[in-house]
Amino acid sequence: MSGSxxxxxxxxxxxxxxxxxxxxxxxxxxxxxxxxxxQEVLLKVRRGLETYRPGSLEGWLSRITTNTFLDETxxxxxxxxxxxxxxxxxxxxxxxxxxxxxxxxxxxxxVQEALRALPEEYRAAVxxxxxxxxxxxxxxxSLDVPVGTVRSRIHRGRALLxxxxx
Amino acid sequence: xxxxxxxxxxxxxxxxxxxxxxxLDGELPAPQAxxxxxxxxxxxxxxxxxxxxxxxxxxxxxxxxxxxxxxFYERMLLDHQPALRSATGDRATxxxxxxLAALGAAAAAVTVLGVGSPSPRPVSPSMPRLVEAHxxxxxxxxxxxxxxxxxxxxxxxxx
Amino acid sequence: MRRGLVALALLVVVxxxxxxxxxxxxxxxxxxxxENTSFEGVLEVRWRDGDVxxxxxxxxxxxxxxxxxxxANLVMARPGSGRLLAHDGGGWEEMWLPxxxxxxxxxxxxxxxxxxxxxxxxxxxxxxxxVEVHRGGAVxxxxxxxxxTNLLLERDQYDTRxxxxxxxxxxxxxxxxxxxPPAEPxxxxxxxxxxxAPERAGSAAPAALAEGYERMGVYRSGGVLQVLYSDGLYDLxxxxxxxxxxxxxxxxxxxxxxxxxxxGWRYAWPGGQLVMWSEGGKVFTAVSDAPADQVLxxxxxxxxxPSRELSLLGKVTRAxxxxxxxxx
Numbered sequence: 001m002s003g004s005x006x007x008x009x010x011x012x013x014x015x016x017x018x019x020x021x022x023x024x025x026x027x028x029x030x031x032x033x034x035x036x037x038x039q040e041v042l043l044k045v046r047r048g049l050e051t052y053r054p055g056s057l058e059g060w061l062s063r064i065t066t067n068t069f070l071d072e073t074x075x076x077x078x079x080x081x082x083x084x085x086x087x088x089x090x091x092x093x094x095x096x097x098x099x100x101x102x103x104x105x106x107x108x109x110x111v112q113e114a115l116r117a118l119p120e121e122y123r124a125a126v127x128x129x130x131x132x133x134x135x136x137x138x139x140x141x142s143l144d145v146p147v148g149t150v151r152s153r154i155h156r157g158r159a160l161l162x163x164x165x166x
Numbered sequence: 167x168x169x170x171x172x173x174x175x176x177x178x179x180x181x182x183x184x185x186x187x188x189x190l191d192g193e194l195p196a197p198q199a200x201x202x203x204x205x206x207x208x209x210x211x212x213x214x215x216x217x218x219x220x221x222x223x224x225x226x227x228x229x230x231x232x233x234x235x236x237x238f239y240e241r242m243l244l245d246h247q248p249a250l251r252s253a254t255g256d257r258a259t260x261x262x263x264x265x266l267a268a269l270g271a272a273a274a275a276v277t278v279l280g281v282g283s284p285s286p287r288p289v290s291p292s293m294p295r296l297v298e299a300h301x302x303x304x305x306x307x308x309x310x311x312x313x314x315x316x317x318x319x320x321x322x323x324x325x
Numbered sequence: 326m327r328r329g330l331v332a333l334a335l336l337v338v339v340x341x342x343x344x345x346x347x348x349x350x351x352x353x354x355x356x357x358x359x360e361n362t363s364f365e366g367v368l369e370v371r372w373r374d375g376d377v378x379x380x381x382x383x384x385x386x387x388x389x390x391x392x393x394x395x396x397a398n399l400v401m402a403r404p405g406s407g408r409l410l411a412h413d414g415g416g417w418e419e420m421w422l423p424x425x426x427x428x429x430x431x432x433x434x435x436x437x438x439x440x441x442x443x444x445x446x447x448x449x450x451x452x453x454x455x456v457e458v459h460r461g462g463a464v465x466x467x468x469x470x471x472x473x474t475n476l477l478l479e480r481d482q483y484d485t486r487x488x489x490x491x492x493x494x495x496x497x498x499x500x501x502x503x504x505x506p507p508a509e510p511x512x513x514x515x516x517x518x519x520x521x522a523p524e525r526a527g528s529a530a531p532a533a534l535a536e537g538y539e540r541m542g543v544y545r546s547g548g549v550l551q552v553l554y555s556d557g558l559y560d561l562x563x564x565x566x567x568x569x570x571x572x573x574x575x576x577x578x579x580x581x582x583x584x585x586x587x588x589g590w591r592y593a594w595p596g597g598q599l600v601m602w603s604e605g606g607k608v609f610t611a612v613s614d615a616p617a618d619q620v621l622x623x624x625x626x627x628x629x630x631p632s633r634e635l636s637l638l639g640k641v642t643r644a645x646x647x648x649x650x651x652x653x
Contacts, residue, residue: 113511158218237518288571288574297594297599299518300612303518304560314402319396323579
């Protein structure tokens with residue numbers, strides 16, 4: 001941290017890049033979108049550092065990341081629906097694979113896939129709570145929705161996850 | 167009352183719904199938490215729902231940090247030349263400038279790009295990531311044991 | 326008289342019978358064996374790091390067209406070209422796509438001479454066939470293949486003084502049909518680099534380097550360009566990115582080398598060598614399983630990076646042009 005307590009964006013990128021990428025990856029579900037999201041976030045970080053109040057830097061970063069993510073998904077929804085382009089190199093789609101009996105085990109990949117299947121608002125709430133570790137109030141402040149809505153989204157998100165991973 | 171209904175508090179025979187998640191996350195004030203636990207003791211449906219969301223919560227909390235692919239940090243630094251964007255402004259503004267004025271803007275943008283600055287940005291490539299990228303790509307069409315097995319050993323050059 | 330006989334004997338030994346130029350056919354047999362055999366074993370990897378020989382053990386199992394290496398990292402090869410990696414405690418990353426073939430490897434490179442197979446010492450209790458690869462009259466590699474399956478059981482690389490630089494050898498091995506192939510990870514992180522048309526990479530991706538390294542493919546991941554080369558036996562990746570190196574950012578164990586006008590640093594990893602240097606506003610990293618002297622010769626043959634003054638001029642010109650482009 002620089003002396004003034006306000007981090008430089010290089011410090012943010014270097015010290016929190018992995019955290020940022022993780023949050024972005026859990027939200028978007030794929031590497032390319034995660035990288036794009038982190039790019040956007042760093043731009044905003046660069047502009048917004050003057051308004052940063054010392055406190056939880058990771059909380060602040062995840063707030064920007066999640067809002068940027070949700071803004072982008074809302075913008076995409078307004079566009080006419082077309083098939084999301086497949087990665088042109090992925091000629092062979094991933095094979096369905098054998099059914100996996102999960103029991104009390106859930107491999108990270110399966111959990112990530114289930115997260116990705118959640119509606120974005122639920123996914124964002126679950127990621128902010130269980131990946132970043134924010135309180136309901138902090139999530140409420142970040143997303144600008146009432147605490148009750150936060151609670152409901154988290155609960156529904158978890159229930160859907162459990163159902164998908166059953 | 168649906169199983170997953172949003173239930174601010176609960177009344178008598180109603181189910182807990184998202185109060186369960188609040189309970190798990192320590193977000194219920196003590197009196198409400200006590201009331202929720204009392205309900206749970208007598209309600210198998212809510213007990214089952216609690217188990218389900220608790221399981222999902224554990225799974226997500228157990229997710230590891232994700233390492234970005236090689237080139238990620240470099241891309242952040244590379245593409246992070248926002249000066250060109252901010253100096254040129256939006257396109258409408260740019261249309262109003264013309265000729266020499268635009269060149270002036272170009273000069274200003276280029277200065278901020280670092281043409282005048284003494285040296286390129288220091289970078290610290292991730293050697294393990296590059297080794298892994300090399301070995302996995304080189305193993306295609308070649309003997310797997312020779313080319314791929316060695317990356318089972320994590321690369322560390324610190325010693 | 327005796328000298329003449331010795332010379333004759335040497336001639337008989339050194340002049341290989343069916344000499345095979347380029348990558349040795351036995352490694353091609355080993356490749357097929359690794360992809361088609363069902364086995365499980367413990368592999369020891371030894372490599373020279375400075376003055377020290379380091380060693381690690383890995384479990385390898387293969388079956389049903391998949392192969393899994395278990396060390397502190399997990400590495401998986403799947404049918405087609407799928408390659409996946411997981412770090413200790415981390416999730417799976419897809420490093421290469423199953424549908425993406427490798428570029429063509431050079432054939433007929435006269436650099437290497439492969440000897441005729443002879444009987445090798447037993448490895449993991451199994452009889453082997455030994456094939457030696459020579460370069461410039463000295464033994465470079467000894468390759469021991471399982472006589473029954475052609476699986477690679479041991480492979481040793483030597484330096485010019487005849488000392489072992491790297492050794493891969495099975496300590497124990499069971500070959501039978503009982504190995505269950507590993508489950509395909511669902512939703513791995515997609516980290517495979519994207520192909521780049523070589524023309525677009527221009528002078529950053531020369532078609533060939535010294536020592537017979539020919540370009541196989543060009544790829545990009547984020548801000549890093551990867552040019553993959555092969556001489557038929559060894560492969561070399563040249564990574565490039567913008568920036569400069571600071572000695573203080575590099576691990577201290579590197580050996581100082583020169584690459585053209587630049588100072589570089591060489592490191593050893595279990596599968597080969599790594600050389601890093603910076604010049605002209607770019608940082609270069611070469612990773613290869615070739616011996617250090619070959620890696621250095623190859624990278625020293627790269628055309629010099631244009632001086633910064635010239636590239637800066639290019640930037641200024643391009644920036645001005647971009648602004649003057651007619652706006653849509």
